[in-house]
Structures are given as structure tokens and as C-alpha cells.
Amino acid sequence: MQRPGIFADADAEWDEARFVIVGVPFDRTTSFRPGARFGPDAIRQHSWNFESYDLETGLDLSEIPTHDLGNMEEFGSSQSMVDGVRAAIAPIYAAGKMPIVFGGDHACSPPCVEAFPKPDDLGVLYLDAHMDFRSSYLGDPRSHGCSSRRIVERVGARNVVVMGVRSVSAEEINDNQQIGMSFVTAHEIARDGIESSVQRALNMLKTEKVYISLDIDAIDPAFAGATGTPEPFGLSPRDVKTVIAQAAPRLCGLDIMEVSPPYDQGNTSVLAARLAREAIVRVTAAQRGHRSS
Ligand SMILES: [Mn+2]
Secondary structure, eight states: OOOTTSOTTOBOOTTTOSEEEEEEOOOTTOSSSOOGGGHHHHHHHHHTTSOSBOTTTOOBGGGSOEEEEEEOOOOSSHHHHHHHHHHHHHHHHHTTOEEEEEESSGGGHHHHHHTSSOGGGEEEEEEOSBOOOOSOBTTBTTSGGGHHHHHHHHHOGGGEEEEEEOBOOHHHHHHHHHHOOEEEEHHHHHHHOHHHHHHHHHHHOOSSEEEEEEEGGGBOHHHHOOBSSOOSSOBOHHHHHHHHHHHGGGEEEEEEEOBOGGGOSSHHHHHHHHHHHHHHHHHHHHHTTOOOO
């Protein structure tokens, strides 16, 4: 039965839940075209498209306990959003559950990482068309153009790998020569193949746990054009599916940001919803010792 107010199959109570969905309808730092504040509800709505049974793992999402916390309140400044998201996500980790957060612009990701209790134990795969490595943008250090930089400040440069990047300023490249965050460009992934690229990225992260921050613009605008700053020559949906599958044994959190429903005919939202469901089944399969293809 459809319950459009929540993510599909996310009808477990908090106490039983292994996964917790959270929406952050904040897009005040969007620099080009707005609308990501409507992302969480559009992703939820499109999640009802799917069968609950997963062909590859043999798992049924209706049997995997998932809770939907709903959306956080509207926010004022980006700093107030950061404080609110940290406070909302910390109890999810503390309870041993995995957060799956829907944005919102990419400014909503750093507080999800900052809420993790042991930053030295956390590696971050940061999937994005953009480097997001400015120290400040338009006067706001919490802008979505600064998000990988804020995450590096929390977990350390060696514990972050950006994947899919193909848009960067000279200033960001110069800054990063001092700081040393690793990145794998979309062009390198196209040349080397996704599986070896992901393996290389995962090998760089020496931490036990891995968090994936997915800016939907990492994926090519042909597949996910409903986003604030679309950038050609991106990853395929299947590439990102592979990232999730390969990271699943270490995955402790996921966010999907920058889906902008005013530009969507449904394909971007449905892809975001499907990738969230992929994470749920892959992480569950890894925990249960299933073979995953
Ligand atoms: Mn981006």
C-alpha cells in the first residue's frame, strides 16, 4: 500500500530500524538554479515506483526495517541548518543505525559527516561533478561550494576521495596542492573503468567505515539533469550503483543531494530513490554474508 508521505517500505518503528531516512529541505546556498529544497519529498514520492523484491540480492525491502524520520524543519542561515542536521543525525549513529539523508543542496552533507562520533574512523567517498573545495563562497563558508573542504577539516584529507569530478577552479586546485585531498576525475573513470576506479578509491581510505556523499550531479545530466548545476561528461547511473555495491561492506551512511524537482520529469528523482534502495539491500546483504554480484 502506498503511503506517499514516507519513503517506500520505510514503515518500521525507530527501535527496530536498521536504516533511517531523513529529509533536509534546505537549498539556500544554491548558486545557480534553485529547487533542491523540494528533493526529499520528490524522492520519497518516486520510491513507490519499485517492487519491494530485489532481483540481485534476493532480499525484500519490505522485510528490511527502515524508519522515515520525515523532513527537518525549514532553516534560516546555513549555520543553523548545520547545527540542526548534526543534532538530528548524531542519535542515528549512536543507536547503531545507518542514516540515509535526502537534500537539499550539498551544504547539507558536511553536518551528516560531522555527526559521526569517531571522525578518525570515517572515510568519505564524495561523488560530485564539482570539487566543492572553496574555503568560502559568496561570503559563506557553509556554502555548497565548500562542502568537501569542510569534510576534509573534520576527517582529514587522507580520508576523503572525490569521484566523478570534472569542474574545478584554479584556486581549488592550487589550494588542494597544499592540502592533498585525493580525487578521481570522471575522465579517469571513463578511461579506467568504474570497478578498478572504485577499488582504487576504497584502497586509499584506510578507515573501517565509509560514508558516501552523492551529489546527483556526479551523474551525467542526460540521466540526472534535474539538478542545480548540471555538468556534462558525468558518470552513468550504473557507475554509481557499482560504487554503492563495492562500498557496501564498509558503508555506514549515505546522502543524496542536489535533486531539483522543478527541472525533473521524474527520471532524476526516481534514480535517487533507486540508489537509496540499492544501498539498503547491498548493506543488508553484506551484513548477512550474501554473495553480491
Ligand atoms: Mn556538484
